[in-house]
Each structure stands twice: as C-alpha cells, then as structure tokens.
Amino acid sequence: xxxxxxxxxxxxxxxxxxxxxxxxxxxxxxxxxxxxxxxxxxxxxxxxxxxxxxxxxxxxxxxxxxxxxxxxxxxxxxxxxxxxxxxxxxxxxxxxxxxxxxxxxxxxxxxxxxxxxxxxxxxxxxxxxxxxxxxxxxxxxxxxxxxxxxxxxxxxxxxxxxxxxxxxxxxxxxxxx
Numbered sequence: 001x002x003x004x005x006x007x008x009x010x011x012x013x014x015x016x017x018x019x020x021x022x023x024x025x026x027x028x029x030x031x032x033x034x035x036x037x038x039x040x041x042x043x044x045x046x047x048x049x050x051x052x053x054x055x056x057x058x059x060x061x062x063x064x065x066x067x068x069x070x071x072x073x074x075x076x077x078x079x080x081x082x083x084x085x086x087x088x089x090x091x092x093x094x095x096x097x098x099x100x101x102x103x104x105x106x107x108x109x110x111x112x113x114x115x116x117x118x119x120x121x122x123x124x125x126x127x128x129x130x131x132x133x134x135x136x137x138x139x140x141x142x143x144x145x146x147x148x149x150x151x152x153x154x155x156x157x158x159x160x161x162x163x164x165x166x167x168x169x170x171x172x173x174x175x176x177x
Contacts, residue, residue, distance in 0.1 A: 009114075018046070021094065022114065028057075029121060032091070033171050034129075035094070035128070035129045036135045037095045040098075041077070042067065080157075096110070096112065098110075115142060116142055126148070127149035
C-alpha cells in the first residue's frame with residue numbers, strides 16, 4: 001500500500017468527526033469484505049478519530065465498549081455484524097452516508113469517496129455486501145477491481161443471520177471453475 005491509512009482517512013474524514021465513516025478491527029487492508037448500508041443509526045457522541053491509532057488501526061474493542069454503554073443489548077444490524085465477527089471474519093462496516101441517524105441520514109454526508117479509497121488500498125479485497133435499497137443503488141458508482149464481486153440483500157436489521165453469513169462466505173470462499 002502506498003499511502004498510510006491515516007493519510008487516506010485524513011483526506012476523507014474531518015477532525016474531529018462525530019460521524020461514523022468506517023468501523024473495522026485494526027487496519028482496513030486486513031479485511032476482505034466491505035459491508036455497506038445507508039447510514040449508522042446509533043450516534044455515539046464520540047470523535048471517530050479517538051478510535052484510530054496509526055500504529056494499530058481502528059480500536060474495535062473500545063468502539064464496542066462505547067456502543068454497549070449506549071445500547072447494552074445488540075439487535076438488528078449490529079447483531080448481524082457481531083455474528084460475522086464471532087465466526088472470525090474481518091470485515092469493514094461502512095455506509096453510503098457517514099452521518100448517523102435512526103431514521104436515515106439527516107445531512108447525507110457522502111461516504112463513497114472514502115469507500116472507493118479503501119477498496120483501492122485493500123490488496124485482498126474480495127467484494128461488497130450492499131444491504132438495503134440505497135446501498136444497492138450506490139455501489140453501482142464504485143469501481144471494483146477485476147476480481148471484486150457484489151452481493152446484496154435486504155437491510156441487515158431484517159435479514160436473517162444465516163443469509164448474511166452465506167453472503168460473507170460466498171465472497172471469501174474461492175469460486176471453483
């Protein structure tokens with residue numbers, strides 16, 4: 001990878017940022033799949049940059065600690081992400097719009113340039129899971145590498161966990177030809 005993740009993020013994420021542009025465990029290039037929704041529904045009132053460390057990447061455990069303080073019980077989309085991680089899959093969680101809101105993006109802060117930059121710097125990138133109508137439409141604007149695939153489903157808050165797991169596996173497991 002040419003530029004550091006911090007340099008890439010600085011081009012796309014203001015300081016401070018109380019949005020949620022991206023969530024992962026460590027560095028994005030350790031992930032194979034990008035899961036894209038419309039926007040995050042839970043506002044944590046925490047600067048995104050406080051979770052980022054140039055030497056270690058995104059502090060997912062600390063993020064989840066803050067998330068659990070806000071919402072002690074996981075359900076909906078976050079429950080599906082939790083199931084994916086419990087199976088050992090490292091994925092990027094992101095959204096078309098980076099600003100949070102329970103009823104959709106209020107300010108519609110476009111996150112697609114950041115998503116494109118991440119994909120461009122993920123040598124192991126396998127594909128995208130677009131969940132929900134807005135995400136399915138938006139991913140058509142992204143330029144994927146030759147081997148990149150797109151899977152789509154209903155919004156994760158209503159999609160069955162086994163369907164989500166099947167989509168992740170379909171991107172990670174090599175296609176036999």
